[in-house]
Amino acid sequence: MAGLTVSELARAGGVGVETVRYYQRQGLMPRPPQIGRSGAGIRHYGERDVHRLNFIRGAQAAGFSLKEIAQLLQLEESDDRAGVRRVARQRITALDMEITQLTRARDALERLAGQCERTKQGPCPVLSAFDPR
Numbered sequence: 001m002a003g004l005t006v007s008e009l010a011r012a013g014g015v016g017v018e019t020v021r022y023y024q025r026q027g028l029m030p031r032p033p034q035i036g037r038s039g040a041g042i043r044h045y046g047e048r049d050v051h052r053l054n055f056i057r058g059a060q061a062a063g064f065s066l067k068e069i070a071q072l073l074q075l076e077e078s079d080d081r082a083g084v085r086r087v088a089r090q091r092i093t094a095l096d097m098e099i100t101q102l103t104r105a106r107d108a109l110e111r112l113a114g115q116c117e118r119t120k121q122g123p124c125p126v127l128s129a130f131d132p133r
Helices: 006-013 017-025 047-061 066-078 081-118 125-129
Strands: none
Touching: 006 017, 006 047, 017 047, 047 066, 066 081, 081 125
């Protein structure tokens, strides 16, 4: 899988070319040297780049920010397992907080929907809850 163009790399990672370029600007993906005439050459990517792109996408799916992903990539290079665990635990704590907030929001909306079903007159409590008047 050597010699991929940026569009082939993007396709292999399930993203657009601009996403790859954005990751490069953020320092998450390397920019290989251009091959060919100065300024008009094509950059070629390899299997390692595909793996890195997939790592970034997987980490994003797990809720890591790009800053946290950059930390994880640095920790991987230094084989700092304790650091990786620290970043993972921080992400778990943040996810737990989000889950708590989402559960509260869901429960509140469930109560409002039930009240809306039971009340036959006046505005629906769901709509009233979001009206600041």
